[in-house]
Amino acid sequence: MNLFTKTLWACIVLALVMATGFTPSLAQEKMTMKEYNQQMLDWQNRERIAKDEMAKCDAESETLNAQIAELDAQTKETWNEIYAALGVTEADVNAYRGQLDDLDRQLSALAALSPEELFQRRKEIDAIEQKLNEMKGSRIALLTEMMNKIAGLEGKIAQLRAKMPKGLYDEYTVARGDYLWRISKKPDIYGDPMQWIRIYSYNRDQIKDANLIYPDQIFKIHKENGPDEYMVSRGDFLAKIAGNVDVMGDPTKWRQLYEANKAAVGEEPSLIYPYQILKIPRGGN
């Protein structure tokens, strides 16, 4: 192989190497110094602008923090004025709030009960209502927050009372040959024929004449007094019943009691019978 041929081959090989090896580097478009300087300048500018903005932002945040602190102080001062006007301390208000929250929890627990269970535990509702009424006497109750809480609790109590049955009773379907005396005597009713008047007075809407009852009539069998009911005991008279604290708490209101039960008692108010169920008029009714 002469020099010419060798050189020719070397050129061909080099050309191939350049074609394969250098072409990719062309695709990468290497950065020129001009581009480099431009990019460096751009990034430097961006950093400078960001830092300038940050300084402004920090200054504004500092001003905002100062304004917040000032408002906090003014708010605290205003609340102290409120407490002073009421003659209480912040601790008193917090304790009062805690008591209301406690009553709220108790009412929520009661709300989960069935109407019958609720009826059995009606004394607890009474106690909560009494406590709430006592708390309403405090000056702290004049705060809007407390007024709203109290109104909410009163609403819950009203809902519970509405959910409660008016009395606890079973039902009995009259069979052929039944009469009130016989029904009352049944062991699963009262086991005592003398209590027939209890069935009679409790079902006045269905029984016009105690001697006339019909098969398939469904009677309510009174088991326990509801909040607006009273069962007459031996030795009772209307004034005595009206004077009972659970009834009207005032013997002079016996006429009101009589008027509410005139249909059951009859024309003679002094004549009432043991086991008779009387309705207690509430709310001036």
Place this chain on the structure above:
Amino acid sequence: MRIVTKAVLLFLVGLFVVSTFSFVGCTKHPNAQQLQALEEQKNAALAAESTLEERCREKSRLESQLNQKRKELQDAKTELEAVKQRLGQ
């Protein structure tokens, strides 16, 4: 023949040199150290922008808090008036 060979050889070498320059070029490029500096500058700028974004968010939060505090103060003042009125009743 010898002259022709040399001429061809010279032409080929010349062609190789010209083509090499045409591919590689004679432009100046940044070196590795400069590229490193550019990368660092880029990272510093991006970090500053990210921090700025956080500060802006914090400022927005403070603005909201300030509005809330203004409302609280206004509510307290209203409450004070209401309590005074209720006490007077």
